Amino acid sequence: MATVKLRAPLKDLAGGNREVSIDGESVGEVLKGLEQQHPRIVGWVLDEHGRVRPHVNVFLDGERVREDAAVAPSATIHVLPSISGGNR
Amino acid sequence: MTELLVGTKKGLFVLEGDPGAEKPFEVKARAFPGNVVEFAIRDPRTDRYLASVTSGHFGPRVMVTDDPTGEWEPTTGLAYPEDDDWTLERIWSIKPGEADGLLYAGVAPAGLFSSADGGMTWELNRAMFDQPTRKDWQPGAGGLCLHSIATWPGDPMKLAIGISAVGVWLSQDGGESWRHGNEGLVPRYIPEEAREGTIDLCVHNMHRAPLRPERLFMQFHGGVYRSDDAGESWIPIMSGLPADFGFPMVIDPADPDSAFVIPMISDGDRVTVDGKVRVFGTRDAGSTWSSLDAGLPQEDAYLTILRQAFGAEGEGPELGLYFGATSGDVFGSGDGGANWFSVHERLAPVNSVRVA
Numbered sequence: 001m002a003t004v005k006l007r008a009p010l011k012d013l014a015g016g017n018r019e020v021s022i023d024g025e026s027v028g029e030v031l032k033g034l035e036q037q038h039p040r041i042v043g044w045v046l047d048e049h050g051r052v053r054p055h056v057n058v059f060l061d062g063e064r065v066r067e068d069a070a071v072a073p074s075a076t077i078h079v080l081p082s083i084s085g086g087n088r
Numbered sequence: 089m090t091e092l093l094v095g096t097k098k099g100l101f102v103l104e105g106d107p108g109a110e111k112p113f114e115v116k117a118r119a120f121p122g123n124v125v126e127f128a129i130r131d132p133r134t135d136r137y138l139a140s141v142t143s144g145h146f147g148p149r150v151m152v153t154d155d156p157t158g159e160w161e162p163t164t165g166l167a168y169p170e171d172d173d174w175t176l177e178r179i180w181s182i183k184p185g186e187a188d189g190l191l192y193a194g195v196a197p198a199g200l201f202s203s204a205d206g207g208m209t210w211e212l213n214r215a216m217f218d219q220p221t222r223k224d225w226q227p228g229a230g231g232l233c234l235h236s237i238a239t240w241p242g243d244p245m246k247l248a249i250g251i252s253a254v255g256v257w258l259s260q261d262g263g264e265s266w267r268h269g270n271e272g273l274v275p276r277y278i279p280e281e282a283r284e285g286t287i288d289l290c291v292h293n294m295h296r297a298p299l300r301p302e303r304l305f306m307q308f309h310g311g312v313y314r315s316d317d318a319g320e321s322w323i324p325i326m327s328g329l330p331a332d333f334g335f336p337m338v339i340d341p342a343d344p345d346s347a348f349v350i351p352m353i354s355d356g357d358r359v360t361v362d363g364k365v366r367v368f369g370t371r372d373a374g375s376t377w378s379s380l381d382a383g384l385p386q387e388d389a390y391l392t393i394l395r396q397a398f399g400a401e402g403e404g405p406e407l408g409l410y411f412g413a414t415s416g417d418v419f420g421s422g423d424g425g426a427n428w429f430s431v432h433e434r435l436a437p438v439n440s441v442r443v444a
Contacts, residue, residue, distance in 0.1 A: 009146070010146075013162070039164070040161075040162055042164060043146075043147060043149060043162075043164070043166075043167055044143075044146040044147065044149075044162075045146070047147065047167075047175050047176075048167035048168050048169070048170055048175060048176065049170055049175065050170065053145065053146060053147055055144055055145045056145055056146065081145035081146070082145065085143075085144040085145040
């Protein structure tokens with residue numbers, strides 16, 4: 001099971017959990033699993049096409065990846081806002 | 089007391105004050121710091137507040153609360169189908185419908201969503217989404233946005249919507265089917281020989297007169313219009329205005345001959361004309377316009393007021409009028425525009441103003 005680490009506001013949408021354990025063979029599958037476990041997070045990380053939003057960064061074991069990256073069972077995934085996003 | 093919901097580039101400001109006192113309103117709350125708030129309303133039927141919030145990181149959504157000074161909850165369903173190219177970018181407008189719990193949301197790229205449960209869950213209007221011309225729709229400068237939703241008092245079947253820049257659409261069956269309502273609109277930004285039958289029509293704002301619902305008023309991209317046949321055709325009524333470009337518009341619900349606009353210099357400049365901040369009002373359906381400027385800046389004031397940044401409350405002599413500019417200034421009048429005062433200065437750039 002991969003460990004997904006979350007910060008605000010995603011942590012709050014996941015019931016206050018900083019870490020969530022989820023099965024999945026790809027980052028996209030894990031993030032879909034995150035949505036199933038915590039439906040309030042639907043649409044925040046993945047858009048309606050299942051793609052990681054352009055200004056969200058996903059790090060898989062220290063490497064920045066997108067939804068198609070393969071995930072090992074012991075992986076750690078950080079999901080956090082990118083510095084390119086925000087509103088000027 | 090009057091409560092204003094001011095959506096800005098930097099969150100939602102909830103302002104409270106007494107228009108009779110003609111002094112600045114207090115900031116009662118600020119929500120969604122760092123996020124763009126495109127639009128916010130209170131649904132008077134449920135007292136639920138709904139805000140359209142666009143996060144630069146996490147996308148657009150409608151948030152709801154019963155207390156705008158407290159916590160807000162995300163809603164679900166505002167998304168385009170997974171198998172389509174379109175991705176939801178912004179939610180421009182939220183409008184209560186004419187049935188219990190019914191709400192509409194107008195979004196960009198242009199689409200209509202509805203909610204049957206007071207805004208907690210949303211569903212795409214497929215009839216609009218499946219229009220065969222959709223892939224050819226052209227955006228205006230603000231994007232391809234569905235911003236105006238005109239319901240028909242007491243009849244949920246009749247709807248008129250305005251899209252920039254795809255004109256007016258009319259439905260007689262609650263949104264199950266749509267047809268155009270563009271006759272008479274003149275898009276001067278298109279060569280004359282290409283205007284016939286075009287749907288590249290940049291509606292900026294549109295409102296229905298509730299006491300005479302077959303009447304609509306429209307601020308167009310160059311032109312102000314009135315329809316007396318429920319949006320089938322449009323009559324120009326901009327004679328007497330210092331400019332016919334502008335974005336927002338409001339009406340007095342008690343007076344079907346009334347409309348209020350804020351003229352701005354052409355689409356090349358988009359600021360108030362001659363450095364004077366002036367609201368122009370008509371009480372004779374557009375035959376004449378009066379400048380309503382007492383108390384507004386009249387020297388070197390070059391403001392831009394966006395399409396949702398003008399709101400109203402009440403009616404008749406006590407009609408409240410409130411607008412905000414991208415400068416962060418908000419102005420108000422508690423007497424139908426006869427006298428204005430500064431509601432607040434130096435907020436973030438204002439996207440929308442509505443009275444709660």
